[in-house]
Amino acid sequence: MVEQRGNSIHLKMLVMAAALIIGAAPTPAWASLGGDTASVQADQIHLQGRRTMTAADSYTVHEIQGTSGTVVREYVSSEGNVFGIAWQGPWVPDMRQLLGSYFDQYARANQAKTGARIRRGPVLINEPGLVVQIGGHPRAFAGRAYVPGMLPSGVRAKSIQ
C-alpha cells in the first residue's frame, strides 16, 4: 500500500541507501522504543513483516512492512538504541509492542482527562521523557513516538516520519 523506495524527501539526508532484507531470526520477545536493535527484530516478528534498512549520518532506519498494510519505521542510533518510531496504516499498531517499557507512561497519559469539553482530534502526548502523536481516522491512522533525550546530536524530531 505504501511504496517507500525512491522517496527523495524522506531519503534526501541519507548518505547510504543500501537496503537489505533481513530474515526473521529468534530474538528477544519484547520492547522497542528505548530498546536495542534486537528489539526491532522482535517487532518484525510480531508484525510478521519484511524489514529493510537505510542508514543516515547518525542513525539507521529499520522499516517493517507488516502483512496487514501497516508500515513501521524504527530509528536506531549509531549506539544501537531505538530513539524514535513512526508508523502508518489502516489501524493503530500494537503500541505495547512498539513502545515497550514506555507503554505504561503512554497509557497513563491517554487516561488523563484534560478540558471540560469533549475534544475529538489528534492524540498529543508531550511529556519530558516521551512524545507520542497519533492522527488520522478509522482506516487511515499514522503516528510517531520518540524519547526527546535520546535523539542523537543534530537530529530533529521531525526527522522521525
Place this chain on the structure above:
Amino acid sequence: MRTFRAVCTAVIGLAGAFSIGCGGGSSSSTKTNVIATTGQNVAPIVVNSGPANNYANGAFTSVTVCIPGTSTCQTVDGMLVDTGSSGLRIVSSVLTIALPQQKAPSGNPVAECLQFLGSYTWGPVQTADVQIGGEKAAGTPLQVLSDTEFTAPTACSNGFPPANTVANLGANGILGVGPAAQDCGISCEQVQTGGFNLYYQCSSSTSCQPVAETLAQQVINPVALFPEDNNGVVIELPAVSGSAATLTGSLVFGIGTQSNNALGSATIFGIDPSSLSFTTSYQGTPYHGSFIDSGSNGYFILDSGIVPSLPDCPNTPTDSVAAGFYCPTSTQTFSAINQGTNGASGTVNFSIANAETLFTSTTDTVFSELGGPSILGSGSTTVQPYFDWGLPFFYGHNVYTAIESASTPGGNGPYWAY
C-alpha cells in the same frame, strides 16, 4: 472569487428551478447555502452540547432502531453524525429494547473493537432495522457499546481509554456516514495475525478471540443499506459568524437521487479509496492524508512549528480547559487549497481564534473558529501533518460524502463535494 462562484452555483443547483443572480462578478464574502428541510430523505441535525452536556461542535441527530421484522422500536437522539467513520454504534445504557446478537460460524457471539483517535469502542455486534428520517435499512449490523457482556481484549484498548459511555463518548452513539461502506472492509474477511483485529468471537464473557467477518456481517454505514437514496449523504448547516449557542440543519440522504440533493455545481473532490483522504496545500506545501470529517470538532491543521502564530493552548495541571486546541493571541485567518485525486481544486478561507477565550462562554456550543494542531497524518509515504476539516468547515458549506463504489450523477464514490 473562486469560492464565491462555487457557492453561487451550488445555490442554484440546490434550489432547482430557483433563479438567483450570481453572475455579476462583484466580490462578496457572503455564503448562502440552501438547506433542505422537507422530504423522506431528510433528518434534522442540531449542533449543541450533546446528551452529556460536554460537547463543542458536535452535530447530533435521531436514529430509530427496531427489532428486525417487528414494530418494537426505540428512537435514540443525541447520535453524533460522523463522516469520519462508518457504521452505527449505540451506548448500551440508552438501549431499552433487546436486539438480536450476531453469531460467528462457531455459534459464539460476535463483538467488535473499533479504534478512534484517542479512544476505542467495544461491545457486541447486534442487528436492527434502522430508520433515519423517512429511510429504512433492514437488518443492519451495528455495535452496542458495552463492556459488561464481554471483557475487551487488551489488544483492543491498545493504551487508549474506552468511549463506551454517554459521558466519555459525549453522545448516545455514533452514526457513521463516511465514504466507506463497512467500518473495516476486506481486510477483516480474514484474521490479521500480525495486525489489529476489529472483530472477535467470544466463547465466554472473558474470552474473546479474533474472528473473520464477511462484508455482509460487518458494521456498516446504514445509508448503504437504504433501498434508495443510498449512495451518500449531504450535511447542510448554515454559516456561523463567530460562535453561537446552537445551530440547526439537515442530514440529507442520497446524492442526485431527489430534487433536494442535486450536486448542482458543487466541486467534486476525488479521494484515495484506501486512505479516504485527499491533499490540502498550504503556502505551496502539499499535505497528503487530509480529510473532511464532521466528527472532528475543530480545524485540526498543521502545527505551531509550521505556523508560529498558532501556539498550542496551555496544558498544565491548573490550566487545561482548551488543551489540544490553538490559542493565538488574536484571531488568525488562513487560506488553503483542497485538491482531489481527480484534479479538482478549490480554495478554502477560514479563521482560528483563541480556544480558551471561546470556551469562556457558558452558553456557546457552536464555534466556527475553533482549531488545533494535527501534527501527523498518513501521508503518501511518510508521516506528516495534515488538514482535518472538522465540523466548523461544514458551517456554510453543503458537504456531500459519496460512498465507495456507489454510483452518483457526479461519478462513482468515494468522493467529497461542496
